[in-house]
Amino acid sequence: MTSAYAAVYKEWRDDPELFWRKAAKAIDWIKAPQKIFDAGAGVYGLWFPDAVCNACANAVDRHVEAGRGDQAAIIYDSPVTGTKRTLTYAQLQEEVGTLAAVLRKHGVEKGDRVIIYMAMIPEAVIGMLACARIGAIHSVVFGGFAAQELAKRIDDCAPKLVLAASCGVEPNRVVHYKPLLDEAIELAARKPAAVLMLRRPQEPATPTQGRDFDWTAEVEAARAQGLFADCVPVAATDPLYILYTSGTTGAPKGVVRDTGGYLVALEWTMSNVYDVKPGEVFWAASDVGWVVGHSYIVYGPLIHGATTIIYEGKPVGTPDPGAFWRVIEEHGVASLFTAPTALRAIKKEDPAGTWLQRYDVSRLRALFLAGERADPDTIQWAEKILNVPVVDHWWQTETGWAIAANPLGLGMAPVKYGSPTFPMPGYDLSVVDDLGHDAGRNEMGTILLRLPLPPGNLVALWNQEARMRAGYLDDFPGFYKTGDGGYVDDDGYVFVMGRIDDVINVAGHRLSTGGMEEVIASHPDVAECAVIGMNDAIKGEQPCGFIVLKAGTSGTHERIEKELVQLVRDKVGPVAAFKTAIVVDRLPKTRSGKILRGAMKKIADHDPWTTPATIDDPAVLDDIADALKAKGI
Template sequence: MTADNTPSSPDVTPEGANSAYAQAYARWQADPEEFWREASGAISWVRAPSRIFDPQEGVYGRWFPDATLNASYNAIDRHVDAGRGSQPAIIYDSPVTDSKRVISYNGLLSEVQTLAAVLADLGVTQGDRVIIYMPMIPEAVIGMLAVARLGAIHSVVFGGFAAPELATRIEDTEPKVILTASCGIEPSRVVAYKPLLDEALRLADARPAVLVFQRPQARAELVEGRDHDWAGLVERAREAGLSAPPVPVKATDPLYILYTSGTTGKPKGVVRDTGGYLVALAWTMKNLYDIKPGEVFWTASDIGWVVGHSYIVYGPLINGSTTVIYEGKPVGTPDAGAFWRVIGEYNVAALFTAPTALRAIRKEDPHSKLLPPYDLSKLRTLFLAGERADPDTVNWARDTLKIPVIDHWWQTETGWAITGNPVGLGVLPVKAGSSTVPMPGYDVRIVDEGNNEVPAETMGSIVIRLPLPPGCLPTLWRNDERFRDGYLSEFPGAYKTSDAGFKDRDGYIFIMGRTDDIINVAGHRLSTGGMEEVLASHPAVAECAVIGIADSLKGEVPCGFVVLKSGVTDNPADIEKDLIARVREQIGPVAAFRLAITVGRLPKTRSGKILRGTMKKIADGQAWSLPATIEDPQSLDEIAEALKSHGL
């Protein structure tokens, strides 16, 4: 790696060498501060920034250090002020409750103003923390925006999260108020939230005020003196004419804290500042996603994840677009045509989802028989993120939908895409398996253990030269030291992504997995992602995962788990033999791939990420604990049984 901070240039393919993307990236390279000064013009400021970046503030510097603004005003008020209050802001679609609702920007402003007044009456002021523990309903988004309106800091925790995990977040944030609902609705069950919250508050020895949104499927018991009925307080505030104005905050003040799992067992509170985040999101909505004000943008995720924060809530609303809140699944609510129905019914311009959702749809409906009844003519682009998009899934989606399928890569910590294909600047040539090129602001390098850049096509650790662009985490909540140790110390002058991959000769980035997913087989560093590509290309395979299992002779050997498509009648044992032969043929004997196991399902988080780390611990006979974000706990038991049946 070069010693200076000059951004490296991502040489794009000949077709894209003179593209609008290349020009934008070059403008950022030439003058990063001027680039972001120009981008900041898309935001409404109380006090516009006169300084764009201060390298002396914070851990590695801070963006827009002298500016002030309010996130809730930018997401709602300014669109109403511009005369677009009657436009839909939120479309709520809930197949699990058979209900739908459309909220205009006028309606959203009224709801947020009133709830903010209620929170203020409960003592919430600028800088206070409010935990939001809710399902995918409009009130959750209204809660986020109401907290931001007061200049307070929200921390969203998945509704239904286990009590001990919720307790650690309560202890760390010390919330003034907790917003919750009485229950969440799953396709096959109702999950009561209040008992979980009560237990978490007991474990944390905390007594914040609790505001409960009662749902008819399961009403909650309220604790006198601590708990309050959401609807009752809101109605009284509305009758009294109470309305909270937006409170200006510094651009460097936190907007929210979002927890991600920590290697030490204690979750890490990723801090998101206000000004840089809004500027970055506004830039991406136009230049990366190509979404115009008034168009419908659907991110099929959950507000508990960073994707939900950025592209269910703040990104679309800052842009003046219409966002979809979907309380359902890609399959089973009621079938594998659910996504196509939503897209057609609401004229969705772009869908953003995880590859695992597509794999689930493809598994249930491999020939897309449920697609024809729906009009998807307004759908221009499909964006994928959250986990590696294998080429087979990308190609299937492209051939099925006849539109560009854009993979892009980012993290909870960054808040927006590190690499992508900027549709708003003109689609670059797509390479299946690549998340394309770095976005302006990101100087992405591939390095070895010594922090030296490696040649093109060479696997290495992916790092980002400092400073990180606006919108990325400036630190961890109340823990600068943990931020430095965990992200900045291993590769001096750079942020460690903990992802591994390579850059090809055209400057395209290929993410091959977490650095933990690079296995060492008899001294050869091999990517489990590359093996998964081979397995996924088999016509009978719906989805797969490859892990490295400890081996006394070779150090590690790969083991592949595959889920077959619905309707496959071939003998699973024959398919497993075929898969082993394919890996040997396409990667070579060096992979030592001799074990493919057919399973009914793969263990995943609620966002669809496969729990490879936990699977590896089970295979290696190590102690493991049930991940807090797991979707189906029994899926891990099936993995253990499958390994046992193969003598492991």
């Protein structure tokens, strides 16, 4: 297949404003944009500064008005509770309009903030859309987030109201949200006026007198009274949401996404990057608490008129490694978007892909990976068992959509394993050395994006303009610093090797831990791995690899560790000074599946450390400490 990528990227390069003016025609505007970009507004300019729109109208109402109200908008599938539910676009409109009326009853209006602290259930999406409907700014905080971290976010955005569920449900436990929320509100200085609590059957939760209101009762009362909120016109430049980046220390960093640019960018990606058609089923196996959930569980698919899946479960253990394949067969998924760590979890438990044979996944056309670096071994494994294109693409919480991808809708370019392929229209990418000079082809450096960033990217950090400038813009004037390191090869393919912090200095040699991980992951017994740089008195830093083996692996840990040391020596070279490989049962990860390499490094260096707020299971860090101690580290 011939890719139209080069022609489309050139079209953007030749006239960026005309490119986005054309893309904006796919959105329903209350007042269509006349001016496309205002370079003098915001920290680097604002898109569609004179336009007026509403995100909920584009995600819900316009599909009902177009006669597609009976089409499924949301499929909820919860193996942990044994629950399935489908909401059509017409049903979603009714639910969202009613909840929006309840929010108004509690004093929430345009510009007010609402924190959403919920599990992966339809009400979380309904809550987001209800806020968008009346022009309120939502801030979703991952359900079960630690009380102290939640309190920081409450103080930062000062919500008028909190939408919460009483609990989350994990495979082997119920996570009680209500006590965490109560503690957070107690700690917060800027307390919300009210909490609307969805009381799940697994945790009825006793309401706090005078503050907590029963979600179901309030919605039923509003419905009985015929209360329904219409969509409120908002400026395209008005904030749609605040999303706090994971793993922050100190004051949280609230990424602000504007409304109009986000709608335009997401609609463009659904066709051109993901090759999904209205009415098809798109599944982003993430969580609404993360940026992937915002962009591709909620807004992207619904704006496009697709059917989205809300999955309350895991890739393995709910109940088995065939969980994803069962969902794909049962709901006719055309395109799956997940994190590499989910695939590695499946591969670890079922390396031969035998569970896949139980299901008909023939309607699946593509698998997309993002969230962390996708190692070539995992991509090739998925290609082999699924026999569909596996597309690695790279983006950030701050960007809201892909910086680099192999755009399926434009025709796939040849795959280079380890590369998310090419920059997308809107992104002018370069790689520089430590002095800010062009690094040249195939040379490692810091990845920058020339300003302005395209529509859909962050427009601010909430109430922290100086921090935004210092964190992203000041080091390289005229550019956005991604914080990621990598290189561009002779064919223009981008290789993202990890955060700049993951480039280690071994006796003066700058080496990518991502490159070492790629080598380790190629070993047939390795399910997943992480490499960190430990402090070393002589060499400055020395790499240390943590390895999780596939189920049923034979041979001693000592043998495999020796093989991995030799493999890195053969593939990367003696310069890597790779001498320490440690087999562990599991790696510490955030709930979105990102490996917490920074925490592992602190433990290895014997630096003071605290449990990251985003960690899925804190006990894993103790296991890492024990494994290091057993090696005399």
